[in-house]
Amino acid sequence: MRAYVTLAAILIAGTSAQESFKCPDDYGFYPHHLSCDKYWKCDNSVAELKTCGNGLAFDASDSKFLTENCDYLHNVDCGERTQLEPPIGTPHCARLYGIFADEKKCDTFWNCWNGEASRYQCSPGLAYDREARVCMWADQVPECKVEEVANGFACPAAGEVSGASGSFSRHAHPDDCRKYYICLEGIAREYGCPIGTVFKIGDSDGSGACEDPEDVPGCEDYYGDLDLKSIRKSELLAGIQSSGESRNVANKPSKPRPSSGQTARPAQPQGQE
Structure with missing residues (x-):
């Protein structure tokens, strides 16, 4: 009986409000x-x-x-x-419509339309900022866990890299020839070379640049049978180079970089020196 009275009151209130608007x-x-x-x-x-x-x-x-x-x-x-x-929620959606951060992965967010969630992922090294609602450097997003920033890579301590220019240094990614880390003021950020190139470790510690795969030992076959000349001339390549973002090529799995003693080192677990 109480539920019926409540529903009736809501309907009456709604009707009254509707009639009051001119x-x-x-x-x-x-x-x-x-x-x-x-x-x-x-x-x-x-x-x-x-x-x-x-x-x-x-x-x-x-x-x-x-x-x-x-x-x-x-x-x-x-x-x-x-x-x-x-709010009416569904999996990954706090409401039926909206853009919502993933509860576990800071580089992932969901675009919800009528309760159906579409998954999106920020470029490597970036994380989704819940307030700005854009992808930003992971170290600038408070909700992002330390181990998720640049996949847990830890920058060398100040003065540890002899070849570094001030507080700036570059370091190869351990699992992908095309990716590398930039350390600036002790903060690591993940970058990716333009399509058609890979990261070549420099002659001195903390240095390196994007070069042709044939000039990087161990990474010569990174792109397989892809026609790199055509790729480099494409308009798509020009757009990617200007953005500086890392992209996957034809969903190609990453190729581990050969060990050279200068690759990235993982961050130490908390509580360990």
């Missing part, structure tokens, strides 16, 4: 004065209360009130419209 014009879409995910649709001066999808909010930025647009909550300035419908 359309300013014959046609238009107007924000609710309390709820950010509700709005009024006016047609022939008749008002209808509408609700955006769970995780969406009504974008009231159109000064002419002619646009019916529900956008992700983080994209909408709700102002004093602070009320929202209770």
